[in-house]
Amino acid sequence: MDASRLTPAQMREKIRRGEWTGPTAGAAAGYTQANLVILPKELAFEFLLFCQRNPKPCPVLDVTEVGSPVPARVAPDADLRTDVPKYRVYRSGELVDETTDIQSYWSDHLVAFLLGCSFTFEQALLDNGVPVRHIEENCNVPMYRTNIDCTPAGRFSGPMVVSMRPIPHAQVVRAVQVTSRFPAVHGAPVHIGDPAAIGIEDLSKPDFGDPVTFHPGEVPVFWACGVTPQAVAMHVKPELMITHAPGHMFITDVRDEQFAVL
Amino acid sequence: MDASRLTPAQMREKIRRGEWTGPTAGAAAGYTQANLVILPKELAFEFLLFCQRNPKPCPVLDVTEVGSPVPARVAPDADLRTDVPKYRVYRSGELVDETTDIQSYWSDHLVAFLLGCSFTFEQALLDNGVPVRHIEENCNVPMYRTNIDCTPAGRFSGPMVVSMRPIPHAQVVRAVQVTSRFPAVHGAPVHIGDPAAIGIEDLSKPDFGDPVTFHPGEVPVFWACGVTPQAVAMHVKPELMITHAPGHMFITDVRDEQFAVL
The missing domain is CATH 3.40.1640.10 (PSTPO5379-like)
Structure with missing residues (x-):
């Protein structure tokens, strides 16, 4: 079945x-x-x-x-x-x-x-011909802690965790458009390009999940990740x-x- | 000043x-x-x-x-x-x-x-050449209780209150597009056309605000209204x-x- x-x-x-x-x-x-x-x-x-x-x-x-x-x-x-x-x-x-x-x-x-x-917006990317590398490579999406602080609320606070997908440069704008339609499932990216700008030192060493391959001409695109609320809630013990x-x-x-x- | x-x-x-x-x-x-x-x-x-x-x-x-x-x-x-x-x-x-x-x-x-x-999306309508009748007539927007139930949460429940603007039929689609961009300020309409379909008997007798003029070829378009949460909260006393x-x-x-x- x-x-x-x-x-x-x-x-x-x-x-x-x-x-x-x-x-x-x-x-x-x-x-x-x-x-x-x-x-x-x-x-x-x-x-x-x-x-x-x-x-x-x-x-x-x-x-x-x-x-x-x-x-x-x-x-x-x-x-x-x-x-x-x-x-x-x-x-x-x-x-x-x-x-x-x-x-x-x-x-x-x-x-x-x-x-x-993220499953929802990944399907939307695939439907639009935008590749999703960790699906191609049959592994977990790479996730990274950033230096972007979430807006605190009461006892809850902490850094945003993001997931990363390498996107061919000619498809980056389409990737933004496609995922912007779905704010209920993380929506538009939070960052495009230089990992250092959001506090990520080495893309090959994700904090969670698995590293994925970059092909020539691909740009790292980062989306807010659902691990964030779990990490933040955990911190409150x-x-x-x-x-x-x-x-x-x-x-x-x-x-x-x-x-x-x- | x-x-x-x-x-x-x-x-x-x-x-x-x-x-x-x-x-x-x-x-x-x-x-x-x-x-x-x-x-x-x-x-x-x-x-x-x-x-x-x-x-x-x-x-x-x-x-x-x-x-x-x-x-x-x-x-x-x-x-x-x-x-x-x-x-x-x-x-x-x-x-x-x-x-x-x-x-x-x-x-x-x-x-x-x-x-x-609604001030925000009304400005967007005006910027797009869509008329806003109660502004033209310098009165309050007409508002109506509907038969659309809000989704309850704990002690809070009640009907949705809507505001209504008459829109020329050729501009109804544009009005939907323009206001859909602004979900943070009520967003897209909740209903277009027949008032009876959402439990409104007489457009000339709003439950709140003032009645406005309809011109030939205009369609009533209804947006969710910020009076709703106040009415619902009041009900909890x-x-x-x-x-x-x-x-x-x-x-x-x-x-x-x-x-x-x-």
């Missing part, structure tokens, strides 16, 4: 039953996947405010009611305690568990945030914090194109 | 000194003006979530830290207790005061929300709620064009 052809509901059912515990890239093609951050309600206002002030790294797709595991706007039939293939559980900033089901951790004082992920495991995303019922602003 | 030529800082200083207590339409031309809603912190998460879920009627421009009257992102030198020409103060949903200074009401458990207002008086807006340091997404 080709997972790319399954509907979001079918994929989530396989995941809920424990029949799918791997990464979700390419599954339920055409539907938006999301980053997950679960926090105690006493941090919810400040975290939502942090996202509102930093929409490029933290584009909010949905937030549950306090205590509800149902993302009613983007997947009303889903359950965020069981429908992500792999979770990471942190207590006071320390990883304490990696699991496929968080029902035992759930309580009615938790709030779940779903944030846009919440009593309990639960996220998806990298690459193991939540699949929504919303088609990628529905998030385009024009 | 022509107020349209003053800078935002100059206008705010006149307002702070009590030298300007009137409406702000046209003042500090080219700079974005904002709706103000001040609420107790215990409602802040739910109200921010309501705005996040209803970005067309409730486009968030800035939110202060709890207890701070400074909108640090859009006007870091301003003070929201003195820099709006006229405020309305509500206790448990009842209007108890209309005043030019709210320092005596301020406390460190309040949070101020600045939301985009907060212990204390402070807003700007209608038309007496907060003037930010941000140029209208900076809020365009493309």
Whole structure:
């Protein structure tokens, strides 16, 4: 069975039953996947405010009611305690568990945030003939800590993390146009060209993910990355914090194109 | 002195000194003006979530830290207790005061929300040769309650309020394009044409503001309106709620064009 052809509901059912515990890239093609951050309600206002002030790294797709595991706007039939293939559980900033089901951790004082992920704009780049190197090379996107400070909110603050894609110089403008249509999934790049200008010393040594090949005439283009809010939240050392495991995303019922602003 | 030529800082200083207590339409031309809603912190998460879920009627421009009257992102030198020409103060949903200074009401458990207002996109319409009837007729924009439900968040729920502008049929598409560029100030229309389709019985009897003239060949076009969040918040009957008086807006340091997404 080709997972790319399954509907979001079918994929989530396989995941809920424990029949799918791997990464979700390419599954339920055409539907938006999301980053997950679960926090105690006493941090919810400040975290939502942090996202509102930093929409490029933290584009909010949905937030549950306090205590509800149902993302009613983007997947009303889903359950965020069981429908992500792999979770990471942190207590006071320390990883304490990696699991496929968080029902035992759930309580009615938790709030779940779903944030846009780069899969959506990468598909838009591919649809426009713009190459995406880490997909070609079948590895993780390279990610880097920058010297760009996020706008703080309450206890949340820290540097922006970016992902990088080498783009042929003749396609850089098109890459800006194509991704600008999708602010809900990181949107336009935050920087084009010189890595040093945003505090990155060596593109061959990413802070997260894998290095990728540059071809002659290609320019590094940097997008705000969904690792940012997780890193920032971790820094606060919440009593309990639960996220998806990298690459193991939540699949929504919303088609990628529905998030385009024009 | 022509107020349209003053800078935002100059206008705010006149307002702070009590030298300007009137409406702000046209003042500090080219700079974005904002709706103000001040609420107790215990409602802040739910109200921010309501705005996040209803970005067309409730486009968030800035939110202060709890207890701070400074909108640090859009006007870091301003003070929201003195820099709006006229405020309305509500206790448990009842209007108890209309005043030019709210320092005596301020406390460190309040949070101020600045939301985009239609002045910005109206200027964009005028710049594109699209007429704005209530400006031509020097009256308030007509506003109507609709049967479109906002997406609830916690205690906040209610119908969307819309503003209406008659647009010549040949310019309706352009009006959609022009306002789509500005999601931070209500953005694209929510409805074009038949008022009954969104629960409006009689265009000549607006729920707020004044009726305006239709010319032959004009189509009613409806935009989400900033009255919505005030009406919704009022319904919750907060212990204390402070807003700007209608038309007496907060003037930010941000140029209208900076809020365009493309």
